[in-house]
Amino acid sequence: MLLLIPAYNEEERIEPTLREYAAYFRANYSGRFEILVVLNGCRDNTLAVVQRVAKDFPEVQVENFPAPIGKGGALIEGLRHAPKVDLIGYVDADGATPPSAFHQLIGHTEWADCVIGSRWLDGAVLHQAQPWFRRFTSRCFHAIVELLFGMGIADTQCPAKIAHRTAIEAIHSHLRIADLAFDVNLLYSLTHAGFKVLELPTEWTDKLGSKVTSSLFRSSAIMFFSTVRLRLVYSPLYERLQPLRWIGDWLYRALRAPTVKRGK
Numbered sequence: 471m472l473l474l475i476p477a478y479n480e481e482e483r484i485e486p487t488l489r490e491y492a493a494y495f496r497a498n499y500s501g502r503f504e505i506l507v508v509l510n511g512c513r514d515n516t517l518a519v520v521q522r523v524a525k526d527f528p529e530v531q532v533e534n535f536p537a538p539i540g541k542g543g544a545l546i547e548g549l550r551h552a553p554k555v556d557l558i559g560y561v562d563a564d565g566a567t568p569p570s571a572f573h574q575l576i577g578h579t580e581w582a583d584c585v586i587g588s589r590w591l592d593g594a595v596l597h598q599a600q601p602w603f604r605r606f607t608s609r610c611f612h613a614i615v616e617l618l619f620g621m622g623i624a625d626t627q628c629p630a631k632i633a634h635r636t637a638i639e640a641i642h643s644h645l646r647i648a649d650l651a652f653d654v655n656l657l658y659s660l661t662h663a664g665f666k667v668l669e670l671p672t673e674w675t676d677k678l679g680s681k682v683t684s685s686l687f688r689s690s691a692i693m694f695f696s697t698v699r700l701r702l703v704y705s706p707l708y709e710r711l712q713p714l715r716w717i718g719d720w721l722y723r724a725l726r727a728p729t730v731k732r733g734k
């Protein structure tokens with residue numbers, strides 16, 4: 471199993487998360503797991519912090535991309551390692567998902583191609599919920615995603631996800647959202663290709679220091695545009711919309727949004 475942890479300026483939050491995950495999975499999944507932290511453009515000391523932890527836990531590795539590839543971009547890079555492992559997943563660097571909750575998701579991978587944690591299903595345990603305005607924007611985003619894609623997933627954005635290698639390999643070339651709407655891209659590409667996604671209630675502790683909450687308006691606008699763009703990419707109209715592509719490119723530049731190099 472390979473666990474990816476995207477991290478951006480996380481020197482304050484990542485160390486306990488890494489140590490907890492490494493110790494937990496060494497005890498419960500010995501010899502069969504690795505952690506890969508994927509950094510990009512950090513302006514703090516995250517890299518040195520991760521390297522310090524890696525000295526104690528050789529299961530921890532790090533990849534550092536200098537370019538601003540975003541959380542989605544970092545995960546797209548990390549998921550390139552899928553062919554080397556049986557299961558591949560990701561969690562946030564701040565420890566919002568405890569390792570035992572992630573382990574529970576792994577326990578259900580026999581029943582689906584991808585298993586995802588949910589904060590919005592009955593049975594979810596929220597030790598500390600997100601602030602009310604975050605939950606409000608999250609529900610608005612959910613309504614848009616449901617309207618555009620109708621996947622019937624209550625929480626596309628919970629960053630606790632694990633999938634079989636085969637599923638990721640099959641859809642990797644369809645991953646093109648570099649920002650925080652990456653999860654919608656992943657889930658829609660999987661379900662569209664006929665893979666089964668199982669959503670299960672999980673455990674969650676909202677952590678202080680969120681970068682999303684501190685730039686909520688810009689992040690939400692970027693996520694909205696990316697979701698609409700994804701809908702267009704998967705629509706028969708897409709080829710005919712090519713002459714209008716500059717509008718999208720302009721919007722992403724104006725919002726300083728991360729983008730992925732596109733094949734076509």
Ligand SMILES: Nc1nc2c(ncn2[C@@H]2O[C@H](COP(=O)(O)OP(=O)(O)O)[C@@H](O)[C@H]2O)c(=O)[nH]1
Binds near residue numbers: 479
């Ligand atoms: N590699 C990378 N990771 C990012 C970027 N932006 C956010 N992240 C990571 O994404 C995760 C979620 O960020 P966080 O601010 O905790 O968001 P929240 O929990 O949704 O409020 C953390 O692990 C961040 O370090 C980015 O631009 N690049």
Ligand SMILES: [Mg+2]
Binds near residue numbers: 562566677
């Ligand atoms: Mg967080």
